[in-house]
Amino acid sequence: MKTPQSLQRQLVYGLTLGLVMFWLLAALVSALVVRQRLDQTFDNAMLEAAQRILPLAVLDILDREETILPQRVAPLTTQQKGFSYVVRDSRGNILLQSFSADPAVFGPLALSGFASTATHRLYGTSALRETLFLQIAEPLAYRQTAARDASVALLLPLLFLIPASLFGIWLFVRFSLRSLRGYGLAIEARGVGNLSPIHGGRLPAEIRPIADAVNYLLERLRRALESERRFAANSAHELRTPLAATLAQVQRLRHDAPAGPLQARAVQIEASLKELSRLAEKLMQLAKAEGGGVLAEVPQDLAMLLAHVVADLQRTTDVPIEASLPAPGSVFSLIDADAFAILARNLIENACKHGAQDHAVEVTLSASARLRVVNAGSIVAAAELAQLRGHFVRAGSRAEGFGLGLAIVSTIANGVGAELQLASPASGRADGFEAVVQFVPAAPR
Secondary structure (H helix, E strand, O other): OOOOOOHHHHHHHHHHHHHHHHHHHHHHHHHHHHHHHHHHHHHHHHHHHHHHHHHHHHHHHHOOOOOOOOEEOOOOOOOOOOOEEEEEEOOOOEEEEOOOOOHHHOOOOOOOEEEEOOOEEEEEEEEOOOOEEEEEEEEHHHHHHHHHHHHHHHHOHHHHHHHHHHHHHHHHHHHHOHHHHHHHHHHHOOOOOOOOOOOOOOOOOOOHHHHHHHHHHHHHHHHHHHHHHHHHHHHHHHHHHHHHHHHHHHHHHHHHOOOOHHHHHHHHHHHHHHHHHHHHHHHHHHHHHHOOOOOOOOOEEHHHHHHHHHHHHHHHOOOOEEEEOOOOOOOEEOOOHHHHHHHHHHHHHHHHHHOOOOOOEEEEEOOOOEEEEEEOOOOOOHHHHOOOOOOOOOOOOOOOOOOOHHHHHHHHHHHOOOEEEEEOOOOOOOOOEEEEEEOOEOOOO
16 A cells, blocks of 8 residues: 655645745846846946046057057056957057957957957957057956856855755644644544544634535434434333343243143243343443443543452353452553443353353453453364454354354443454463453553
8 A cells, every 4th residue: 555645745845846946047047147247247347448548548659759669568456357458550550558468369450349259358449530449358267257156156045045945844834734733633533432523623724624524424424323322222221121021921921831832832932032131231232332431531440340240240150250350449441330341241251151161261350451351162263253343243153142242342442442352272272262351551540
């Protein structure tokens, strides 16, 4: 089965990935814009430099005695870094050049305005009616370095943005989904038989219809189960009185009838009525087990309750019962006293009925609220053992019964959060049957 994906994880990773992608896209667009603005700024700087250099160069050339001899301007600390320039006459002779100027870098003499080569950005202008020409060159590496530094400055925050966004989005999503987690825990905490509406709290508007639908289904299920339980309980309860009256009449008839077929028939009717009475009692127990009223508000003393059940059964059964119980007041659990008595009685009665009649039934209650009932007898097959929790399942036993005992025990155990384990052969034996119920211990009040 495929493991369900976490909505919180999907939201966190999805939002973080989306944020990073948008940041990268924004950084790319910003880098292009910055590159364009840097080119404009550098071009303006070249233009301003040309406007300052050209008048000075004209004055210097006109003041010379030999105007055709080239001169190289010595570098100054105030000279703008990266620029180099040359001043030529109309025949292309270099009259003036900067200290770092390389004539091979500059373009044709007639250059006017901006131009670019593989390595430099050029700007050309003229003066004195196009008799003197100024050309300025700037290496493109300066512009590329500036653009790269700007792009790195835009991308560097991602090193902090990705983990910070991941953590921040995780906190926000976790805070936003707290109502969903609470709703899930409320559903998970529901025990068997608790079909009351689930309070959704501040659920998002998208989830509210689901919560309403769940509560609607729970209400329909609760009404259907209550109707079924009421029918079973009422039927069993209403049958008690007429069964008791009919049984009394049959017993009187059997007593007054002469020996013969009539008395034998009365005996058979009496046995059938007793079976029907026991069935009605079992149905009432099953209705109580399925009714959801198996939990107690205060912890109950299991040792004391079990001692009463064992003492009562020892008086009514021919099979010996060996009980190993802790002292009263030492083992407690949140289970209704009647429900525990029903559970224990059904386990011990089953052991007495279906086990070997010449061996004692062992009943043990540990300090950890672990009830263990063991009887001797033939081994129950694994396939039949897995079906014993169902209604009206007897696993091929010839003893009297209706196959409801373990179904009632299983229902009560589920209702109180206990764990029922069935084993055959019993632990430490080569035969027999073992039933273990591990209750949830509770502190006494």
